[in-house]
Amino acid sequence: MTSSAATDLTRRTAAELAADIASGEVSAVEVTQAHLDRIAEAEPQVHAFLHVSGELARQQAEQVDRARAAGEQPASSLAGVPLGLKDIVVQQGVPATAGSKMLEGWIPPYNATVTDRLRAAGIVILGKTNLDEFAMGSSTENSAYGPTHNPWDLDRIPGGSGGGSAAALAAFEAPLTIGTDTGGSIRQPAAVTGTVGAKPTYGGVSRYGVISLASSLDQVGPCARTVLDAAMLHEVIGGHDPRDSTSIPQPVPSVVDAVRRGQRDGVAGMRIGVVRQLSGDGYQAGVLSSFRRAVDTLAAAGAEIVEVDCPHFEYGLAAYYLILPSECSSNLARYDAMRYGLRVDTSAIGEPMETAEQVMSATRGAGFGAETKRRIMLGTYALSAGYYDAYYGSALKVRTLIRRDFDAAFDAADVLISPASPVTAFALGEKADDPMAMYLNDLATIPGSLAGIPAMSVPSGLAQDTGLPVGLQIMAPALGEEKMYRVAAAFESAYIAEHGSSVPQQVPPLGTPAGPESAATQERAS
Amino acid sequence: MSTALDPELMDYDEVIEKFDPVLGLEVHVELGTETKMFCACPTAFGAAPNTHVCPVCLALPGALPAVNERAVEYAIRIGLALNCSIAPLSRFARKNYFYPDMPKNFQTSQYDEPIAFDGYLDVDVDGETVRVEIERAHMEEDTGKSTHIGGSTGRIHGAEYSLLDYNRAGVPLVEIVTKPITGTGKSAPEVARAYVTALRDLLLSLGVSDVRMDQGSLRCDANVSLMRKDATELGTRTETKNVNSLRSVERAVRYEMTRQGALLEAGGTVTQETRHFDEATGTTNAGRSKETAEDYRYFPEPDLVPVAPDAGWVEELRAELPELPWVRRGRLQSEWGFTDLEMRDLVAADGVSLVEQTVAAGAKPAEARSWWGSYLGQAANARGVSLAELPITPEQVARVSTLVSEGSLNTKLARQVVDAVLAGEGEPDAIVEVKGLAVVSDDSALQAAVDEAIAAQPAVADKIRGGKVQAVGALVGGVMKATKGQADAARVRELILATLGVDGS
């Protein structure tokens, strides 16, 4: 196979690749190898992966090819398609770090339910993608293994925590990746890398085997370059799992059908709500103008646009930064050097090592990064006797109020929209020393997380001021994934019809940064 | 050691004169489910260390708990049997603290929303019924086990290293907490013991646990405080752990009462603390002080949805509750016609079920009680074991009893047969045959002995012929001696009188 043919394979969508593998036009091994080659080529600049399982991936691809040769039906409509797994989802026998030194060298002895479902679907797992430590951050700069670079501009962040999964898509290292979203870790990276990322309804995808950050908020979701690919992956990983008590006891919604409907029928007859509180102050001008164009596009595609008020959203960030650290402080208590992961020999650093407490303390001191420690301390404080009601208790009340805001808004609209990220990709290092500035990146995504509703980001175009991708967030009521995907697909189709190509197809070659010119060109074209 | 002579202890009667004891009992019961509280690992006791573990109970990254429905069922049954309300919705919480034998570094436990609450247990103390009010019964998980190697005490301090076994980690527990037990006065230690005994019997009858205190499947923490007679507020309490037998419950409470009494009388104060009961000395020793108690940072367990048992299911479980042990005892007592005293002795000796099974196997109730209550009771005492641990079955006892009532054995021979069973010599019938212990019932064999006895004591024979029938005892004794006790004395008497031509009726 020529190298241009290989390049062609990495630029295809997952749906196309699966169809080509099923028809025999190309083998799963060829597809996997093309992506492994692309990973080898791009990784020195992008660093989207923490671990590449080349040999294992080839074996998994061979299984798909052998099954096809034996005349078996494909295991799923994504059989043979390669995927990057966020390194917070465990895969038996493959190192899992959660982006932390604490777990360096740990090899999980079991599979997450998501991993089992991916493998049962014949999906080939290329490796584990980079993330902020234990999924805490909006830039991947909190990864203990170095940041991931945004393929649109290598000096910029790819978002976080799932920056590796998003960058791997934008760099054509994988057509599909898995993300996890606690307050925006799928949607914000998707927004700043011009890719698609969906956070399902809380409980829509099993969390079993997904290393916990904040249990009441964590949710696994699909990431891709097209809405259809995301929907296909969503159907593979979703659905009830008895091993996760919080998993919804219902089958996964028919989101692929919903996408086809959106592509065919648009959004005619749908009411789309613009959340007044999720624009304006704190949002970059180029983001807001892209968002306004997206609203126009949806109106043109047949939607009725209504404005909705969600007055309690302004307390969302504060509530989130009490609930998340509280749960995180407890979830991360298990990293104590007793059973697995890092164990610091305190005698080697001149400190006594007489008690288990000394080893725990030294190990946690050395193994956790600054942001992780900050949140453990915040959460420990917020849960303390005498403070619980004022902090955790109040945050839970805000959470209820935000749910009610959504309930009222969904009375007026079928789905709600907003920018997914207040800003386009910022420079690496720009906000690394300013936690509050970093936390504000999740301003638009946090309310949906607190309410447990499905929400996704689809590219709405490139910002006029930076030339970098902007994400459109679409939110739907709990279990309303079909509406969400329908709107996303309708928007994507309208965008392509308008601009001739999707946003991910416009990623410049690595190392040639996008600039305001490309966005200006796009403006003129529209 | 006489407690009254120890300057640190107050004479018990003086304690009662000056103070009112207040008790609070927390009983942990390990449920007898096949699998653990939140994973599918087996709960079986005694496996090689760290063989009953999985990602969930080892708290591997990413693993999540799922509630064992059978454990919920057991907890509901316990709650119902304790006359509790069953919460339509209860929750698990996390109790956060670092300890190496707890893999997650938090214990998943119910906190302020327990599955069962507001119940009571009526307890019999010396013939009087004492109602112990139950505050709540809640579900939680056990921790692993640390073994401290090196050092002299077996405690963590001074140990060279510690070994961890997580087989017990995640085994389901129900903790049953009483409300403060007041007004028991002098009998406080007996009430404590009677409560734990009744609870143990109840749990056993429910089939939810093997309630082995010696193996730790039933554990009691005793909270004790003293109130001066004129006081209006409760005194400071201590919590005594490691109370591993029914007898220890009573001893620990009594010891704490005399210790606290002496402290308070000397103008001191009781420190709120955890104390450990020392079985060997019968004393309690200070553990860690509650003043520096950890803040457990409880919050609702976000990995588990609330436990919301279906109301219909709860009613089904209520309908299926077995006969409560004290109800059963009342029924059996009237069926068997035992006096209160007889029944109480039998209960105290843990012999009710044994008698029930012996009766079911064909023995008369009075016979069964007599065997288990006296002869076998002495045998158990001599061996230092419980009645149930004796190597004889109710069926074997019933068989011996039947042989007696049929006249094949007399009391003396029956005891020899029982002794032989206890010595492992086989079944009663086989023992009778092998040892030739059967009553000599062959009249021709007996007649020779009767004739000999009459010939040997002609004066006695004359007295009998003369109408002094009661003198026949001396001749019977002679025959019994000659037959080495293997004759049926009643038959011997008949034969003697018949031989002498006297009507003995």
Ligand SMILES: [Zn+2]
């Ligand atoms: Zn287990």
